[in-house]
Amino acid sequence: MDGLLTRHGAGERLDRHRHAGAYAALVLEGGYIEAGDRGRFAVKAGQVVLHGPYESHQDAFFARGARVLNLPVHCEGRSLARAADPDAIVRLAERDLRAACELLRTSLIEEAADLDDWPDRLGRCLIADPDVDLGEWAARHGLAPQSLSRGFRKAFGVTPKRFRADQRTLGALRALPGWRGTGAALAVELGFADQAHMTRSVGALTGRCPSQLRVKQVQEPRRHLR
Secondary structure (H helix, E strand, C coil), X not given: CHHHEEEECCCCEEEEEEECCCEEEEEEEEEEEEEECCEEEEEECCEEEEECCCCEEEEEEEEEEEEEEEECCCCCCCCXXXXXXXXXXXXXXXXXXXXXXXXXXXXXXXXXXCCCCHXXXXXXXXXXXXXXXXXXXXXXXXXXXXXXXXHHHHHHCCCHHHHHHHHHHHHHHHHHHHCCCCHHHHHHHHCCCCHHHHHHHHHHHHCCCHHHHCCCCCCCCCCECC
């Protein structure tokens, strides 16, 4: 189980990075702030951050650092949760990884994010609708465009334009396995300029073309994309 456990020092920071496989990060000790494609969360011991395939995030660890158990679990539609019995999951993972993943998946208690600064609100808007007009959003909230870009990047490690583009591409990845129409129709549905634009975006994110991803994705072990 050693490869599933990660330890992070006091004040450690991880720059924004991407994982190919879906996984759940169960915090056993300490905590950190994670800012990723599902939002920004202050995560504490006993809580779980859920990640889908090809999602990215950055992490800033608290003064105590953190010890985290990473399990290949995919829970679509959830972002932050609490594990009902973290110790039971750790013990089970030592003998049966598959059973530990299932126990975690079926015993999650959903929790709401407690961070609500304007970058968090903008992030949630872009997750819900990548077509949000950034200029209009900035004006409505009394922010100059430069302040919007700078403040969001400080919180999330990426500009709002890049975040929006990634949300659109991640939407394509989620839709592809069950999509029965043409690639051109899906591109229009998701707000891409055209099918070629969608193909380039998906390829840049995953290294694979959309046709290869139409087969339902199989969970992969957690790993960094270089």
